[in-house]
Amino acid sequence: MNDQSRHNEILNMLRSSxxxxxxxxxKSLYISLSTIYxxxxxxxxxxxxxxxxxxxxxxxxxxxxxxxxxxxxxNSEAKIALAxxxxxxxxxxATIHLDSSSTxxxxxxxxxxRKDITVLTNSFFIAQKLIKxxxxxxxxxxxxxxxxxxxxxxxxxxxxxxxxxxxxxxxxQSINDKGxxxxxxxNDSRRDALKHAKISVCLCDKSKxxxxxxxxxxxxxxxxxxxxxxDLPKTFIKPRIQTIHxxx
Numbered sequence: 001m002n003d004q005s006r007h008n009e010i011l012n013m014l015r016s017s018x019x020x021x022x023x024x025x026x027k028s029l030y031i032s033l034s035t036i037y038x039x040x041x042x043x044x045x046x047x048x049x050x051x052x053x054x055x056x057x058x059x060x061x062x063x064x065x066x067x068x069x070x071x072x073x074x075n076s077e078a079k080i081a082l083a084x085x086x087x088x089x090x091x092x093x094a095t096i097h098l099d100s101s102s103t104x105x106x107x108x109x110x111x112x113x114r115k116d117i118t119v120l121t122n123s124f125f126i127a128q129k130l131i132k133x134x135x136x137x138x139x140x141x142x143x144x145x146x147x148x149x150x151x152x153x154x155x156x157x158x159x160x161x162x163x164x165x166x167x168x169x170x171x172x173q174s175i176n177d178k179g180x181x182x183x184x185x186x187n188d189s190r191r192d193a194l195k196h197a198k199i200s201v202c203l204c205d206k207s208k209x210x211x212x213x214x215x216x217x218x219x220x221x222x223x224x225x226x227x228x229x230x231d232l233p234k235t236f237i238k239p240r241i242q243t244i245h246x247x248x
Contacts, residue, residue, distance in 0.1 A: 004076065006031060006039050007048070014049065078205035078229050078248045079103040079171075084110050085246045086169055086203055086227055092116050094166040097193050098126050101171035103203045108133050120163055122189055138163070140189075160193050168197030172218075174211035175204055179220035179237035182213035190217065199224045202239070205248075206230035 001009075009029050014020060017028075022040060026033045043049045083106035090096060093116050098104045100123035108126060111117065112133035119137040121127055130137040140159045170190055173183045181202070183190070194200050202223045209230040219237070220226055226239040229248045 001031075003039065003042075006035070007043055008076070010036075010039060010043065011048065075205050075207050076106075078207075078246075079203075080106050080109075081229065081246050081248045082171075082203040082205060082227050083107040085244060086201055087111055089199075089201060089225060090117060090167060094118075095120065095164055097121065097160070097163075097165045097168040097197060099123070099168070099170040099190055099193065100126065101203075103171035103205065104169050105129060107169060108135070111135060120160065120165060122160070160189065161196055163196070165193070165197040167199045167201060168193050169201045169203065170194070171203045172208065173213040174208045175202075175220065176212050177210050177233045177235050180212075180216060181218040181220065181223075182211075183215045183217045194218060194222075201225040201227065204228045204230070 006029075009031075010025060013025060013028060020028070022033065022036050025031070025040075026036045029036075031039075040049065079102060082103055086104075087107055087110040090111065095118045098107060098119055098121045100121070105123070105126050108129040111119075112135065114135060117135065119130055119135055120140065121130065121137065122140040124139075127137065127139045138159070170193070172181045175181050200223045202220065202225070204226070206229050209228065209232065220239050221237050223239045224241045225244060226242075227244045227246055229246045232243070
C-alpha cells in the first residue's frame with residue numbers, strides 16, 4: 001500500500017470512527033506503528049488531521065462543511081481522472097467558473113499556465129492554486145463558510161451574476177439513481193452559477209452515485225455534460241448534451 005492509499009485509509013477511519021490513538025489505528029488498519037507515526041506526522045503537517053485535547057488523532061471538524069485539505073485526498077485517483085477529462089471541454093479564450101469542490105480543484109493542475117482563459121471561483125483553496133498556476137482569475141469574496149475555505153453570501157453571488165461565464169464546472173455531494181443532484185447544505189452560489197453559465201459540467205465519482213443528501217440542488221437533465229466513472233443504472237436520466245464515462 002502506497003503513502004496516499006494509507007492516508008486515505010486513515011482519513012476514512014477517523015471520519016467514520018471519530019478520534020483514535022496511533023496504536024488503535026495501527027491495529028485497525030494492520031499497519032506497523034512506525035509507519036502510522038510517519039504517516040500521521042506528514043498528515044498533520046498538511047493539516048489533514050489534528051490532535052484532540054486528550055492526545056488522540058481526529059478529523060479536523062465534525063460539521064457539514066468538510067475541510068478542502070481532507071476532501072482532496074478522498075477518492076483522489078478518480079477525481080484526478082475526471083478533472084483531466086473535464087479540461088478537454090474548455091475551448092480557447094473561455095471564461096470558466098470552478099466551484100469549491102475538491103474534484104474540480106484538480107482541474108487547475110491541467111490548465112496551469114494557460115493565459116487564454118479566465119477563471120472565476122468562490123473557493124479560497126482553488127484561488128491559491130490558480131495563483132501558483134499563473135492563470136488569470138477572479139475571486140468571489142463574501143461570507144466565509146466554516147472550514148471549507150469557501151465564500152458565499154450576497155456579495156459573491158452579485159459578482160458571479162455579473163460575469164459572462166462560458167463553462168461552469170462543479171461536483172455535488174451526491175446524485176441518486178434517477179439523476180437528482182444533492183448537496184449537504186443549501187448552496188445558492190452554485191444555483192446562481194448554474195443559472196448564468198452557458199454550459200454546465202458535472203463531475204461525479206462513483207462513490208457519490210446512488211446517494212442522497214439534505215438538499216435537492218438540481219437535476220442531471222438540466223446539466224449539459226456529466227462526467228463519471230460509475231456504471232449508471234437504467235433509471236438514470238440523461239444530461240442535455242452528453243454523458244462522458246471516464247475509466248479509472
